[in-house]
Amino acid sequence: MRSIDDLASDLSFTKARTGDARTVTFLPEPERAARRYTVISADDHVVEPPDTFAGRVPVRFADRAPRIVERSDGSQAWLYDGQELPNVGFNAVVGRPVEEFGFEPVRFDQMRRGAWDVDARVADMDLNGIYASVNFPSFLPGFAGQRFALLTPDRELAMATVRAWNDWHLEAWCGRHPERMIPCQIPWLLDADVAGAMIRENADRGFKAVTFPESPAAHGFPTLHSGYWDPFIEACAETGTVINLHIGSSGSSPTTTDDAPPDVTGVLFFGYAMFAAVDWLYSLYPVRFPGLKICMSEGGIGWVAGLLDRLDHMLGYHAMYGTWTFDLTPAEVMQRNFWFCAVEDPSSFDQRDRIGTGHILLESDYPHCDSTWPRTQAVIEREIGHLPADAVRMITWENASRLYRHPVPAAVQADPDAY
Secondary structure, eight states, X not given: OEEHHHHHHOTTSSGGGGSOTTOOOOOOOOOOOXXXXXXXXXXXXXXXXXXTTTTTSOGGGTTTSOEEEEOTTSOEEEEETTEEEOOSSSSOOTTSOGGGOSSOOOSGGGSOGGGTOHHHHHHHHHHHTOOEEEEEOOTTTOXXXXXXXXXXXOHHHHHHHHHHHXXXXXXXXXXXXXXXXXXXXXXXXXOHHHHHHHHHHHHHHTOOEEEOOSOGGGGTSOOTTSSTTHXXXXXXXXXXXXXXXXXXXXXXXXXXXXXXXXXXXXXXXXXXXXXXHHHHHHTTHHHHSTTOOEEEETOOSTTHHHHHHHHHHGGGGHHHHOOOXXXXXXXXXXXXXXXXXXXXXXXXXXXXXXXXXXXXXXXXOTTSTTOOTTOHHHHHHHHHTTSOHHHHHIIIIIHHHHHTTOOOOHHHHHOTTOO
């Protein structure tokens, strides 16, 4: 495996980075996409704007909480408790030619404004035909908020920073366009009892989901099998809070050998979703908490049917292992408790009945290099436009609306041009 932090600092990882990393070309403004579908994207990202923490942390932490600083080389960086985090954009490359794709940008003015400005984001959603969106953190917190806990020894500062991010996300990002944004919090990772209490508190405030590490043990936290996370899991199940397991949230990406070309990592990136799904399944949390909702964010769906077949094959070995002693099979529990997000998985939609049509979501992954923006509507038409109307409706918006309890107005359900 390769550390995502190492990848982000490796200037030779992509072809674009072997040249001038400051080269920034913005493509011509796209025309508004023709809308055939009402769409909820279950996976997009936000680049935290420079004022994210301003006025949201206690005064005593103001100088140590994250803030943007200008560097001598002309780039910008986040400064958090004395540590510089230079990757302010982290692959926020929509609107630029693929030849320039890398882990940059290193300045806010090198990004399309929709990466970090919510009004501009909604305008880009309108261009792309996306009605509503779940937004994950970027490089500063980490995909599951882990950096806030791991980069400072001061727990009070870490807690203040986590709370400030959640306040900003709920109030300034989602709160400005509540019909278009689905609130997803970052968790407190240093104490499971406190984490559970925060889930309940934030559910009352309007959060519908939490982003959590695929494998907390990869960050040095207790494993899923230790029982440590019980209070957190119980709170999520009781409040209906969806646990989003975003690919890469454990801080690493699969590869084969140290000298393998970067394409190997790029192709295998989805692989940890399958590993994480099996780990969470056999943690038995979905068995102990039947109402638990787990979403495999940005992992694709191509592997799901094959894994279900493998789980059924393993039924004959249950007596040997002694772990699974329940009435439902592992495959049945996976089909009940897990949801899966498709980016571009054209052949996999033919397996929708095996996966569970009601558990497939779509995503646009704005503003990352995997994003289908501004052509998401066309991609949907090409990949699932031939499916029965009820399946298309479920996959494009209905499944996400139910999972995240985010209503879609009747007018928008009937007419994608109604917003």
